[in-house]
Amino acid sequence: MENKNIFLIGFMGSGKSTIARLLAKKTEKELIEMDETIENEEGCSINEIFEAHGEEYFRDLESKLVERIAKKGGTVVSCGGGAVLREENILNMRMNGTIIYLSATPETIYKRVCHSTNRPLLNGNMNVEYISQLMEKRLPIYEKARDIVVDVNNKEKSAIVEEILSILN
Ligand code: S3P
Numbered sequence: 418m419e420n421k422n423i424f425l426i427g428f429m430g431s432g433k434s435t436i437a438r439l440l441a442k443k444t445e446k447e448l449i450e451m452d453e454t455i456e457n458e459e460g461c462s463i464n465e466i467f468e469a470h471g472e473e474y475f476r477d478l479e480s481k482l483v484e485r486i487a488k489k490g491g492t493v494v495s496c497g498g499g500a501v502l503r504e505e506n507i508l509n510m511r512m513n514g515t516i517i518y519l520s521a522t523p524e525t526i527y528k529r530v531c532h533s534t535n536r537p538l539l540n541g542n543m544n545v546e547y548i549s550q551l552m553e554k555r556l557p558i559y560e561k562a563r564d565i566v567v568d569v570n571n572k573e574k575s576a577i578v579e580e581i582l583s584i585l586n
Pocket of ligand 1: 427428429430433452463496497498499500535536537538
């Protein structure tokens with residue numbers, strides 16, 4: 418898995434950022450947090466990008482970033498929860514990478530995101546029912562995109578990282 422990328426996909430709050438950070442350290446790969454990279458490059462928050470330019474503009478930025486990462490290699494990527502919504506992004510991820518889906522129940526997700534305000538899709542929709550509905554729509558996409566699935570419910574972060582490493586090796 419030398420120069421390959423590792424893409425972590427999954428719903429908002431499934432733990433992609435934390436697991437990516439730990440995984441990058443263990444594998445000595447470069448860490449890329451997609452949302453953070455986009456915020457830094459645009460000089461404003463995800464909320465502000467959605468408000469000022471709309472979701473499609475944000476999705477375009479995501480697609481361009483995935484394309485750049487695919488060419489680069491050797492990274493662990495914490496993808497935005499919607500980064501697999503465009504087929505072209507999945508194809509770019511596959512080109513030189515392994516796609517790992519962190520699977521969590523709506524209840525687990527709610528517990529993790531209920532105090533967050535920087536997720537425009539959940540602002541004003543912060544409840545288990547809405548999360549379940551959006552997850553229903555996303556599930557087949559995550560399942561189709563992934564090479565590997567890891568259930569993250571009720572597991573320690575370190576155990577999740579070990580599980581991923583043992584699958585990859
Ligand atoms: C989104 C997930 C967010 C962020 C944006 C849209 C989504 O990332 O990219 O708010 O469509 O699921 P996280 O999954 O890191 O919260």
